Amino acid sequence: MKKQLTILFFLILSTFMFSQGGTVKGIIKDYNNIPLFGVNVSVKNTTKGTQTNETGLFEISNIDNGNYVLAISYLGFKSKEVTLKLNSNETIDFGIITLFEGDEILDEIVVNGNRTNKFSRKETAYVSKLSLKDIENTQVYSTITNELLQSQLVTNFDDALKNAVGVENLWTSTGRGGDGAGYYSLRGFSVQPELVNGLPGLTNGTINPANIERIEVVKGPSATLFGNSVTSYGGLINVVTKKPYVGNGGELSFTSGTYGLNQVTGDFNTALDKENNIYFRLNTSYATEQSFQDAGFRKSFFVAPSLSYKVSNKLSFSFYGEITQAEQTNPTFLFLNRNAPSVATNLEELNYNNKLSFTSNDLSLENPTQNYRIQMDYKLSDTWQSQTLLSKSSTSTKGYYTYLYDYGLLGGNTFSRFLNKQNANTLTTDIQQNFIGDFKISSLRNRVVIGLDYFNATATDNGTGYAFYGNVTPQGGTSGDNPFTPEVETDSYPLSTAGVDSVLESQAVGNSKSKYHIYSVYASNVLNFTQSFSAMVGLRLDRFDNEGSLENPNDDYDQTTFSPKFGLLFQPILNKLSLFANYQNGFKNVAPTLVGDPEAGLQTLKTFDPEQANQLEFGLKTNLFKGRLNTTVSYYDIKVTDRVITDPDSPFNKIQGGEVVSRGFEFEVNANPVNGLNIRGGFSNNYSETTKSDNKNILKRRPLEAGPRNLYNFWANYEFQESKLEGFGLGFGFNGSSDRFAINYLSTGEFILPSYTIANASVFYSADKYTISLKLNNALNKEYYKGWSTINPQNPRTLLANVTYKF
Template identity: 75%
Template structure:
C-alpha cells in the first residue's frame, strides 16, 4: 500500500507539474519592424497576462496544456487575437507579431506590469483625435503619467500640473460660479482645465486626482480640432481618466498629512460578464483638509463609475461618469488695485501676515459637479471607423463668496471685503461624430479624421448682489468704515452665516440665464509623403450662435470662423528622431458694441470679426536608446491680432487692431538611463508683450496672465531592483519660477511677486501587493506667492504618509 501511495503521488505531481509548466513568448513589432514596449498581451478569459519589455518581447508562464486565445492590444493600434495550442511543458515561441495602427480609444486595456520609462507616455488618440505617436505629431504636448503622480504622492490637481513644462498656476480654485476652477498660465495665456478624455468636462472646483490615468497639456492654439470653448491661445489641458480593463483587481490607499489632510481612495475593476466582454470599474475618494492659515478647509467625496462593453470585433460602447460633492471656504485672495497706485509694490512693503485667512469656517461654498460621457466605436471597414461621442456636464456653486479689494481710499494698505451669496449653475452638452480613416491613395498613406461637433452651454445665476462687509489690513487689522460713505463707521461685521445673511438681506437676487451654441465641422489629415516625411493639414468651420440673456434679443449675435492648421515633420531616424514645424490657429468670438457720439444721435451697433491667434513653431523630438530618452525642444511665436480697441481718433468708435506677442522656448526630458531610475525635467522661457493698443495702461507691458518669464521643474526617483534593498526607493525634485507681475499698469506701477524654488523629497517601499511611502513637500519652507492681479499665499512645509494595497 505504501508503494501504491508513493506511485500515486509521484504520478499526480508529475502530471500537475507538467500541465502547469507550459509558456508562450514572442515579440511585438509595428509596421516598420520596430519593437513596441508596453503592449498588453493576455490570455483571454483568464487572469494571465503581461506587458512587452523595451525590446517588444513578452513571456507568459505557468500555463496549463490546452487551447487559448492570445489577445494583443495597445492604445493607438488595432487589437490582434490569435489561437494557440500548448502541450504539457511546451515553451511556445511565436514569430514576430505585427500590430497595425488604428483607433483604440474605447478599448484601452491596462495590466500592471513593467514599463521602462515610467514618466513618459508617447502614444495617445486624443491630441490629434486619431491614433498618433508623439514623434509623428507636429504639435507639442506634455504628458503627466500616473506613475509620476504615484511617485510624487500627489493628492491634488494643482500639484500634479507642476510637472507640465511651461505651466504655472495663476490662482487656485475659488469655487465661485462660472469660473471657479483654477487658472494656469500656458505660453503667455490663461487657461482652465476643461477637457476630459477629449470632451468638455467643466468644474467650479478642483479636479480629483484619484481617477486620473494621465494629464495631457497641449501647447499652442488648438481651436482647429477642439474649438475655442475649451482651449486658449496658449493651449489646453486634457484629463484622461482611468478605464475598465480585462480582469479583476483594484487598490485601496490611505494618505495622511500635515494640516489635517486625510484621503481615502478606492479602485475596483471586475468583469460583469467575461463572455460578453462587459467590464466595470469604479474609482472613489474621500478627502478632508484644513488650511495652514487660521481658518479654511476643504472636503470632498468623489465617485467615478465606468463601463466598457465590446459587442463584437466591430462595435464597442463605453460609459464614464465623475460625480463630486465638495465644500470649501473660498481661498484668501488679496485683489490689488488695477486703476490707482498702491502704497506697496512688493510683499515686504505690504507687511502681509500670510497665516491669516480673513474668513471663517462658517462661510463656505458647495460645489456639486457631474460629468457624463457615452462613447461608441463602430468599425465600418478595414480602413474606416465611426466614433460617436456624447458628453454632458453640470457644475454648481451655492454658498458665501468673499473677496478683498484695495481701493486705496482708507490708506494703510486697507482691503475692503465684499460678500455675496452664490447660487449658480452651468450645464454643457457636446455631441461629436468622427469618421477616422487609415488608407493609402496610390502609395501615400493618409490618416484622416472628419468630425461634426455641436456644443451648447447654459448658465443660470440666481445669486445676490455684493455687499460691503468690513475692512482688513494685511498685518491683521480690521474696521467697519465703509470707504464709500462720508461718515466714519465703527460697525462690527462678524464672519458668520447669521451676520452675512443680515447684510445680504437688502441685496437684490439675480435672475439671469444665458445660452450659446457652437456648430462645427473639422477635418485633419496626416499625410505620409514618404516613410520619413509627413505633413499634417487641418481646418475647422465654426459657427457661433450667442443667445445671451434669454429675456432679451439685444445681446444676440453670431459669427462664422475658419481655423486652419498645418505642420511638417521629418524623421532623419525613423521613430527615433524628428524635426518638425507647425502653424496653429486659435480664435475668440467678439460681441458687437455700440459706437457713435451719443450727443450727435443714437448710437449704432457695430459687428466685428473674431479675434485670432496664429502660432509658428519648430523643434525637435527624440525617442532614443530604446525609449530610454524622450526629449522635446521647441521654439514658438504666437501673435494675437484683431483685438477690439478704442479708435485713437474717436473715443466713441471701436476698431479691430490690438495685438499681443508671445514667444519663447521649451525643453522637456523624460529619461530612464538605468533600470529603476526615472527622470522628468522641464524648462521654459516666455516673452510676452502688448505691442498695439489704445490703452496706454498695458501698451508695451507684459500681460498679467502671462505669469513668470522662466519656469522649471525636475523630479527623479530610483527603486532598487535586487538585493536586500529590493523594493525600496527614493525620490527628489524641485520646481520654481522667476519673479512675476501681479500688477503691471502704467498708472499703478508694478507689484512684483518674488521668484521661488520649491524642493520636495520622498522615500518608499514597494512590494508585490502593497506600497508605503513618506513625502516631504516644500522642504526649504520659504514663503512664496502666486497671483494674477491678486496675491495668493502658498502652503508651507508639509509631510505626507501613504499606504496602499493592491488586489
C-alpha cells in the same frame, strides 16, 4: 495472439501519452516593420498565453485541438483577433503580424509594473484625435502620468500641474460660480482645465487627482480640433480619467498629512461576464483638509463609475461618470488696485501676515459637479472606424463668496471686503461624430479624422448682489468705514452666517440665464510621403450662435470662423529623432458693440470678426535608448490680432487693431537611465507684450496673465533593484520661477512678487501588495506667493504619509 494485442494496446496508449498539443507562433511588428516587445498574446477561453520577446517573436504550445481565437493586444496599438483551427501536433506559423497604433476601450490601460520611463507616456488618441506617437506629432504636449503623481504623493491638482513645463498657477480654485476652477498661465495666456477625456467637462472647484490616469497639457492655439470654448491661445488642459482594463484588481489607499489632510481612495476593477467582454471600474475618494492659516477648509467626496463593453471585435461601448460633492472656503486673495498706485509696492512694504485668512469657516461654498460621457466605437472596415461621443456636465455653486480689494480711498494698506451669496449653475452638452481612417492612397499612408461637433452651454445665476462687509489691513486690523459713503462708520462685521445674511437681505437677487451654441465640422490628415517625412493639415468651420441673456433679445449674435492648422515633420532617425514645424490657430468670438456719438443721434450696432491667434513653432523630439530618453525642445511665436480697441481717429468708434505677442522656448526631458531611476525635468522662457492697444495702461507691458518669465521643474525617483534594499526608494525634486508682476499698469506702477525655488523629497518602500511612503513638500519652509493682480500665499512645509494596498 495475446502477445500481439498487448503490444498493440501499449502502442495506442503511448500514442495518447506522448502526443502533444498544437503550437502557434509568429512575429509581431508595427507599421514601420519594427518588432514589438511585450505584446500580450493569448488564446481566448483558455489559460494559454505569452508575451513577445525583443525580436517580436511569440510561441504558445500544448494547445488542445479545436477552434480558437488568438487575441493580441498592446498599449497604444489597436488590438487584433485571429481565428484558427488547430489539430494535435500541428504548428501554425503566422509569420509577421502587423499592429497599428490606436487606443481602444479595453486596452487603454495595461497594468505593467516593469514599464521603462514611467514618467513619459506618449501614446494618446486625444491630442490629435488620431493615434499618433509623440515623436510623429507636430504639436507639443506634456504628459503627467499616474506613476509620476503617485511617486510625488500628489493630493491636489495644483501640485500635479507643477510637473508640466511652462505651466504656472495664477490663482487657486475659488469655487465661484461660472469660473471657480483654478487659472494657470500657459505660453503667456490664462487657461482653465475644462476638458475631460477630450470632451468638455467643467468644474467650479478642485479636481481630485485620485481619479486621474494622466494629464495632457497641449501647447499652443488648438481651436482647429477643439474649438474655442474650452481652450486658450496658450493651449488646453485635458484630464484623462481611469478607465476599465482587462483583468481583475484594485487598490485601497490612505494619505494623511499636515494641516488636517486625510484622504481615503479606492479603486476596483472587475469583469462582469464570463466571456470577459464587459469590464467595470469604480474609483472613489473622500478627502478633508484644513489650512495653514487661521481659517479655511476643503472637503470633497466623489464616485466615478466606468464601464466598457466589447460587443464584438467591431463594436464596443464605454461609459464614464464622475459625481463630486465638495465644500470649501474660497481663498480671500488680496486684490491690488488696478487703477491707482497702492501704498505698498512690494511684499516688504505691505508687511503681510500670511497666516491670516480674513475669512471664517462659517462662510463656505458648495460645488457639486457631475460629468458623464458615453462612447460608441464601430469598425466600418479594416481602414475606417466610426466614433460617436456624448458628454454632459453640470457644475453648481452655492454659498458665500468674499474678496478683498484695495480701493485706495481710506489710506494706508486698507482692503475692503465685499461678499455675496452665490447660487449659480452651468450645464454643457457636447455631441461628436468622428470618422477615423488609416489607409493608403498609392504608396502614401493617410491617417484621417473627419468630425462633426455640437456644443451647448447654459448658465444660470440667481446670486445676490455684492455688499460691503468691513475693512482689513494685511496685519489683521479691522474697521467698519465704508469707502463709498461720506460718513465715517464704526459698525462691526462679524464673520458669521447670521451677520452676513442680515447684510445681504438688502441686496437684490439676480435672475439671469444665458445660452450659446456652437456647430462645427473639422478634418485633419497626417500624410506620410515616406516613413520619415509627413505633413499634418487640418481645418475647422465653426458657427457660433449666441442667445445671450434670454431676457434680452438685443444681445444675440452669431459668427462663422475658419481655423486652419498645418505641420511638417521629418525623422532623420526613424522613431528616435524628429524635427518638426507647425502653424496653429486659435480664435475668440467678439460681441457687437454700439458705436457713434450718442449726442448726434441713435448709435448703431457694429459687428466684428473673431479675434485671431496664430502660432509658428519649430523644434525637435527624441525617443532614444529604447524609449529610455524622451526630450522635446521647441521655440514658438504667438501673435494675437484683431482685438477690439477704440478708434484713434474717433472716440465713439471701435476697430479691430489690438495686438499681443508671446514667444518663448521650452525644454522637457523624461529619462530612465538605469532600471529603477526615473527623471523628469523642464525649463521654459516666455516673453509677452501688448504691442498695440488704445489702453495706455497696458501698452508695451507684460500682461499679468503671462505669469513669470522663467519656470523650471525637476523630479527624480529611484527604487533599489535586486539587493538587500530591494523595494526601498527615494525621491527628490524642485520647482520654481522667476519673479512676476502682480500689478503692471502705467497708472499703478509695478508690484512684483519675488522669485522662488521649492524643494521636495520622499522616501518609500514598495512590496508586491503594498506601498508605504513619506513625502515632504516645501522642505526648506520657503515663504512664497503667486498671483494675478492678487497676492496669494502658498503652503509652508507639509509632511504627507501614505499606505496603499493592492489586490
